[in-house]
Amino acid sequence: MNAPPLPDHRDSREVVIVGAGQAGLSLSHALRQRGIDHLVLEKHTPMHVWREQRWDSFCLVTPNWQCRLPGWEYTGPDPHGFMTKEQLLPWLDGFVRHVDAPLRCGVEVTRVAAARRGGFDLATSAGPLHAAQVVVASGGYHRPIVPRLAERLPADVLQLHSAQYRHPAALPPGRVLVVGNGQSGAQIAEDLHLAGREVVLACGSAPRCARFYRGRDVVDWLADMGYYDMAVQDHPLREGVRDNTNHYVTGRDGGRDIDLRRFAREGMQLYGTLEGLEGTRLRFAPTLRESLDNADRVYNGINASIDQHIARLGLAAPPPTVYEPVWQPEAERTALDLREAGISAVVWCIGFHPGFEWVDLPVFNGRGQPGHLRGVSAVPGLYFLGLPWLHTWGSGRFSGIARDALFLAEQIQARAAGRAAAASRRAADAAVDIATA
Structure with missing residues (x-):
């Protein structure tokens, strides 16, 4: 300036x-x-x-x-x-x-x-x-992030950023495309899904964590383990950790995991990262399986660190478990036509500048x-x-x-x-x- x-x-x-x-x-x-x-x-x-x-x-x-x-x-x-x-x-x-x-x-x-x-x-x-x-x-x-391809979406498709989303009934009838599965994207997708809306979720690389594990909230365990007190200069990624996406989980209805695989089994359509738009045809990267696997790897990794903490201190706790996928994509779907799919609204959940x-x-x-x-x-x-x-x-x-x-x-x-x-x-x-x- x-x-x-x-x-x-x-x-x-x-x-x-x-x-x-x-x-x-x-x-x-x-x-x-x-x-x-x-x-x-x-x-x-x-x-x-x-x-x-x-x-x-x-x-x-x-x-x-x-x-x-x-x-x-x-x-x-x-x-x-x-x-x-x-x-x-x-x-x-x-x-x-x-x-x-x-x-x-x-x-x-x-x-x-x-x-x-x-x-x-x-x-x-x-x-x-x-x-x-x-x-x-x-x-x-x-500044809410909305990609330039949004300018080319059909005018009759309602577009909202996560900061503007309020409730499912405010969106027009039809399927809803949620882009991004960080904390906001995953929770908004769940909100729509629980309301009976048909949801298409474009997934990025967001990690996830358990809500409860071995008898306690995972946050309680991590607090005891000093994770919330670790200084940025002591983190393996140093300042790079500031670019990390937060783990998705929810406190809704007393708290629970958000398992996108379970949502898929219940009818939510999952895709990889949104890459482009040609006419009314959306193009996605073939990254869904990798995204889901990585989220589960983080999930199980956090739980394994809790297991080590419990073992090291000899704490009494329920036995350990490992998450096993409840659904797998049969194939990577890389295209979706907005008109054929009946997409009436898009909620952009890809963060802020x-x-x-x-x-x-x-x-x-x-x-x-x-x-x-x-x-x-x-x-x-x-x-x-x-x-x-x-x-x-x-x-x-x-x-x-x-x-x-x-x-x-x-x-x-x-x-x-x-x-x-x-x-x-x-x-x-x-x-x-x-x-x-």
């Missing part, structure tokens, strides 16, 4: 936090405890994504006991259950009230740039602003992702919070936000103290100069 520098102005804060989701508000809570001047700017309303970009039957895929925001933990009667959207939203609204952040809603930040006088200049829809430090807490999922163009500072890699260490960027005073694998696997979950926010609050406090000490030294030196003049 080569926009001219923003003008100097008087409205200045020590810290500006951009985004009032669980990350931004968690940091606000930590800064307020430290008495650090700050302002939270939110383009929409607090927790907007949870309210506006989740379907009606949405529920958490991690158990309620992991809902541990700063000073606001889940205290309901079902710690090992999974809050539905109707239950989650009041809990999040309670956190908003609990934090009582210095918040301005309906304010969009359109640019953050280095200021001539130090710190950062922000251009916002409410006017210019200066901050000594800035925290980008707007998440990492900004990052949208940090408004951050006019040299901290991004070639894929538009910010470079950082535990949220601390290479530009002094610029931080990121609320990103998947910001520091650990728990960073993108309610369970890890408090730790990440506390760490950044400590960095911010130290930098503010350093700036204050430097200002005091300059003032003292100036006083000496005047006295000896």
Whole structure:
């Protein structure tokens, strides 16, 4: 970006936090405890994504006991259950009230740039602003990904991104094509399938995991084994783990596995990766068998690591099991005609692009992702919070936000103290100069 520098102005804060989701508000809570001047700017309303970009039957895929925001933990009667959207939203609204952040809603930040006088200049829809430090807490999922071939689909085929999907009855009669089988794709396909809709699912390479294994939720086992505390630099993939697709599983109806093979046995049509469109004919890669096998390999691999943990500690638990496929594709199907199949709607579940163009500072890699260490960027005073694998696997979950926010609050406090000490030294030196003049 080569926009001219923003003008100097008087409205200045020590810290500006951009985004009032669980990350931004968690940091606000930590800064307020430290008495650090700050302002939270939110383009929409607090927790907007949870309210506006989740379907009606949405529920958490991690158990309620992991809902541990700063000073606001889940205290309901079902710690090992999974809050539905109707239950989650009041809990999040309670956190908003609990934090009582210095918040301005309906304010969009359109640019953050280095200021001539130090710190950062922000251009916002409410006017210019200066901050000594800035925290980008707007998440990492900004622009829904929809492939260019979508432009060539017949006009009478309804197209939605997963962020727009609400419930099966909102789609026109006919078969529904769901593209992508990550967490959202698999759960939306299940939602449609359970409602009696005919579903065609184009599968990618998403892994899966068991909901329960050897008498406990798999999340409970993995938490005991330290998986949610593993730092990104200690992971075998290092920063590459940030590109991994989340495992698909569901907390619906008390929690269960999502087994695409069982869905296929019940009538769902599974295909490999969607590759192209010629007229009304969709083209798929012959990758279905490989995708299903890889998902099961991950599933059994996670369970095997739990087996090793149980054996190593000599824990009492039900005997181990290994998942055996309940269905196999007879052959790879590589084409489907939209008209012949009666496809009336497509739900794109292939993720989001990052949208940090408004951050006019040299901290991004070639894929538009910010470079950082535990949220601390290479530009002094610029931080990121609320990103998947910001520091650990728990960073993108309610369970890890408090730790990440506390760490950044400590960095911010130290930098503010350093700036204050430097200002005091300059003032003292100036006083000496005047006295000896």
